[in-house]
Amino acid sequence: MKSIYLAAIFAAIVPLKLLSSEPSAFGAGNLDNPQPYGLSQSEKVILQTKDKLNKVVVKSNNQANEVESLRERIDGLQTIIEGLTRKAQENKLSLQELETKSNQELENASEYEKRLSDVSQTNALEIQEIKQTLDKANVLLEAIESSYVTKEEYNTLVGDFNKFKELVSKELNKNVEKKSSKFDKISNAEIEKLAKENYDKKHYTKSIEYYTHLIDNNYRPARAHYMIGEMNYYRKNYAEAIAYFKKSASLYSKADYMPTLMLHTAISMQETSDEKNAKSFYKGVISKYPDSKEASIAKTNLSKMK
Secondary structure (H helix, E strand, C coil): CHHHHHHHHHHHHHHHHHHHCCCCCCCCCCCCCCCCCCCCHHHHHHHHHHHHHHHHHHHHHHHHHHHHHHHHHHHHHHHHHHHHHHHHHHHHHHHHHHHHHHHHCHHHHHHHHHHHHHHHHHHHHHHHHHHHHHHHHHHHHHHHHHHCCCHHHHHHHHHHHHHHHHHHHHHHCCCCCCCCCCCCCCCHHHHHHHHHHHHHCCCHHHHHHHHHHHHHCCCCHHHHHHHHHHHHHHCCCHHHHHHHHHHHHHHCCCCCCHHHHHHHHHHHHHHCCCHHHHHHHHHHHHHHCCCCHHHHHHHHHHHCCC
16 A cells, blocks of 8 residues: 555656756756755755655565565465374374274284374474474564554655645746735836846845846846856855856856856855866866856866866
8 A cells, every 4th residue: 555655656746856857057956966966945855855755665665575575484384384284184083093993902002102102203393393484484574564664654754745745836836926026116127227236236135135036027037046146156155156057057058147157156066075066167168168267267276176
């Protein structure tokens, strides 16, 4: 039954994952990457839920194999017991036959005692074999019980999945359910002007508020994401910066600010100890924009890396 529930959860999670994924110009946010980077909050929740589901499915499959093995052993034990039952019946008949003969022929008493002793020894050995088989079955049952997915664990997993589904649903409906804003009476062009003015004055908190409003209104979202990424970069919030740069590049990869975006992405990755991808980005800047000042900086930074 739990395997059916798990299958149902996976059937539900696949379309949600597809809807929540987004194109990337350089691999950040790729949930299939063994070491994903530049993840948004929603992508982190998706990755954590995916890992939990994979672990429970593996655990459930292992339990199914163990139960099947136990079933085979129990079937074998049943066969042994049936054989012993037949032998016991045969022995009973033999004893009855011997008892009849002993009453008729006293001279055969010694033979009766010898055969009785043989039967008793045989029964003792067979009983010991049953005991050993039962002990092995008990050990296997204890192992299964120790690793079994309990009802409480399953309910916790379902709860986590429901929270994840609710979060993804909110992300997908973000642009559908537009909330009122104090900037609604101001044109988007004027909001962008105010955002840039505050950015130039390094009033980043206010500027981010303006650019976020533009993103909610889907007004030049690629540039708005880039600008918020820049402010996070200058605040040294490198992981957040990477996430915004990634989104900006996925929306419009031919923007005039792409050399700076890629350079600052490389520096952010280097600052978060992701040197492998940092090197790739430095090389990408040098290759795509060889005559730019960003390429010159990339060469210098790359030369200092081991």
